[in-house]
Amino acid sequence: MNWITNYVRPRINSIFSRRETPDNLWTKCPECGTMLFHREVSENLNVCTNCDHHMHITPRARFEALFDGGIFTEVKVPASKPDPLQFRDQKKYPDRLKAAQKQTGESEAMLVACGEIGRTPIVAAAQDFSFMAGSMGMYVGNAIIAAAQEAVKLKRPLILFSAAGGARMQEGILSLMQMPRTTVAVQMLKEAGLPYIVVLTHPTTGGVTASYAMLGDVHIAEPNALICFAGPRVIEQTIREKLPEGFQRAEYLLDHGMLDRVTPRTQLRDELISITRMLLGQPPAIKGDLPAPKTDKTPPEAP
């Protein structure tokens, strides 16, 4: 950051915070309130350039930044039976699904892809928090199984980015059954002797944390990510006391031995390349070879 941005930004803020700003140009950091150029934020992988707050990033935007040259091939996920319980709360489940599909342009809450990072072939899976809070249902389970099977078939490591509010409530018991199902997927990788690296992003909670997200060979979390089984509100209601600041955040879990590392998103790619190459017994990646692609596209972002 140079003196110009430091000097100019406060003035821009004071002008723009008082009136409507066009969504496609400006993003307001939910943490520090700074108005940021959308393009600047997306180039920084949706990390606030002022306070380092990690905002949500879609799996597609993440993969474009992760894979060499932004190139990856999607792995097909076997479709699951739509609305298996014929669930209806205040809305019908298929209507909620359709709304999420329309809003995100994705078919479900997880994206699986093959590609190379630092010329290291990998399979990656990323959960989409913007799609019904990334919740785990049959599709997410199928996606993780497909990712593991693809990794085993191609003899590649699997890197999984978790992000979920928990179970897909509308799939009831079947969402719960994804805990053992995804655990079977992790076992396939382990038996094949392939690295399974989990990157826990904000938030990773409930049954997701209590299954595949906590069974990695290496656990890396993004800064300040909420990672828990029971959410803070549920705990506060149960024990009837206020929880300390930072409770269940990435740094707290690191202190309590549940994570290997807390790594900023902008440094993740290099770190993942180093780790996978070492676990696979490969020589170090050549620095400067195929730098991380610059995304100058604006990721579709919820307002």
Added chain:
Amino acid sequence: MTHYMDFERPLAEIEGKAEELRALARTNEDMDVSAEAAALDSKAASLLTELYKSLTPWRKCQVARHPERPHCRDYIEALFTDFVPLAGDRNFADDHAVMGGLARFNDQPVVVIGHEKGSDTKSRIDRNFGMARPEGYRKAVRLMDLAGRFGLPVITLVDTPGAYPGKGAEERGQSEAIARSTEKCLQIGVPLVSVIIGEGGSGGAVAFATANRVAMLEHSVYSVITPEGCAAILWKDAEKMREAAEAMRLTAQDLRKLGVTDMTIPEPLGGAHRHPQETIKAVGAAIADMLKELSGKKPKALIDDRRRKFLEIGSKGIAA
């Protein structure tokens, strides 16, 4: 004294009246109430049949949580011999919400593990109402490991509102403990059979119920969240638990249809709490049947069987 549930109020009135009459006759020798009392009894019996013929999902939740419903301890005492409780996770503590150990089932040595809710105020607090902390799951992992190494079948009895949502539990890695327990269930090369005897609450239940065969008592429930919790999230109103219970498909009957469970064990009329011994006997017979089906299978076949079972779950949906 029987604990009546709200939907049993008319029944409580009739049974109460019959009881009163009989009490009166005991102090009043020349009173003959037998005909009247018998009439009330038969009225109560038909009402009971009527009530339990088609319990709504929410009523089943109430029955599953009934304080007099037989608990893990009752099953272990009645169905197993030589029970040697084994304690501790070798790391932090012994979690009293989970009991387990070595025992004989029909003379065969086994490992039995289950959630225990407690039966009076003191024991309920001691057992944390059947809500396990990480130590409980880690104890289970240790016992399953032991069973795996010595070739002993594992029997799990599931009865928990869910894993305990507490500060210490989170600090000590509740998620990881549950994940490891589920993983261990999938790894052991011995028969693993599970019975949901009351509440199968979320991840806390899966950690024990990732079994080769899963049976459920007729009025037990098994779900991803409590109906109250689901109602609070999706209806924004915890009082909509009846609607939520309906939508969630948490009954033994629906779970059988979905292929999540393998068998439903019928309960005596009026629920397990009215006839605990009969219920325990039926559960014992179901365990014996499930173990028999798996006997003679090689470790790898048992592991593969479990994996296949879970990978296939959910492909059909409820309509199938």
